[in-house]
Amino acid sequence: MSEIAARLRTQRRAWAHPGSTHDRAVRVALVLLPVLIGALAAFLISAPLFMGGDVSFVLDKNKVAMSPERLKIVAADYRGEDSKGRQFELHAGSAVQKSSAEPIVQIHELNARLSLTDGPATIVANQGRYNLNTDQMMVDGPIRFQTSDGYTLNTNDATIDLKTRQLESGGAVTGNTPTGTFRADRLRADLDKRVISLDGHAHLRMMPKPARRP
Numbered sequence: 001m002s003e004i005a006a007r008l009r010t011q012r013r014a015w016a017h018p019g020s021t022h023d024r025a026v027r028v029a030l031v032l033l034p035v036l037i038g039a040l041a042a043f044l045i046s047a048p049l050f051m052g053g054d055v056s057f058v059l060d061k062n063k064v065a066m067s068p069e070r071l072k073i074v075a076a077d078y079r080g081e082d083s084k085g086r087q088f089e090l091h092a093g094s095a096v097q098k099s100s101a102e103p104i105v106q107i108h109e110l111n112a113r114l115s116l117t118d119g120p121a122t123i124v125a126n127q128g129r130y131n132l133n134t135d136q137m138m139v140d141g142p143i144r145f146q147t148s149d150g151y152t153l154n155t156n157d158a159t160i161d162l163k164t165r166q167l168e169s170g171g172a173v174t175g176n177t178p179t180g181t182f183r184a185d186r187l188r189a190d191l192d193k194r195v196i197s198l199d200g201h202a203h204l205r206m207m208p209k210p211a212r213r214p
Contacts, residue, residue, distance in 0.1 A: 076107075080135060083163050086115040090130065090137075103132040112137070114165065116192050119148040123160065135162045150178040151194060155187060165192040173198075180206040 076095035080088055093109030107130050112123040124146075128139040137160040145153040145167065157170030166189070173187040175196075185200025198204070 078130070080162065082114075082165060088115065088162050089113045095130075105130045105132060107137075110137070110139070112160075112162075114162070114191070116147065116165070118194075121145065121147040121151075121191065136160065137162060145191065147191075150176070152176045153187070153189065165190065167191055180204060 074094050076090075076092045078090040082088060089112065090107070091111045091113075092107040094107075096106045097104070098106075106127070108127045110123070110125040110128050114121045114123070122145070123137075123143065125139045125143040126141050128137050128143075130137050139158045139160065142154070142156055143158050145151075153167075153173065153175040155169040155171060155173035158167055159170070160167050167187070168189075169187040172183070172185055174183040175181065175187075177194075182196070182198060182202070182204045184198035184202040187199070188197040189195065
């Protein structure tokens with residue numbers, strides 16, 4: 001064994017020898033650490049008794065900023081069923097419900113899709129109000145209804161019952177059918193059965209298909 005190795009070995013033995021500095025540090029730690037742990041535990045237990053647990057304050061409703069909207073959704077989708085179990089979908093660029101007590105949802109950039117007996121139909125409008133309880137849509141401004149088999153309807157301020165597929169306009173209406181065009185001051189329509197009732201200055205122009213000749 002070299003002289004350096006022997007010296008290091010002697011130093012290690014002296015470090016671990018009873019009564020050495022390391023031995024005294026271990027003895028002090030054995031006594032001090034439990035005392036510190038006990039003191040910390042006593043502090044954590046007694047702290048809630050000396051510190052106030054409740055905080056009180058006065059809230060002035062006139063000085064607090066309140067949001068006028070209860071719920072606002074961007075790119076909202078709603079799906080439901082009519083009285084015959086057929087699906088309908090509503091899509092809106094944005095939807096706002098002002099309060100939970102009011103079941104009316106303000107909708108902008110409305111696009112609705114209905115499943116009718118003879119195929120799908122679409123309803124497009126700039127803005128409207130949707131009643132969550134009755135499944136009725138009240139459209140403010142222009143509205144366009146179109147079916148896959150050639151029926152179109154353009155009117156203003158209409159009410160649409162998505163359950164019964166009934167539409168009632170609040171203004172003048174124009175439209176196309178596979179056999180002609182029409183216009184009137186007001187309109188009531190069964191969108192599913194393609195039954196239209198015109199009221200006020202009703203005008204209908206028929207364009208029958210040419211007869212087939214042998």
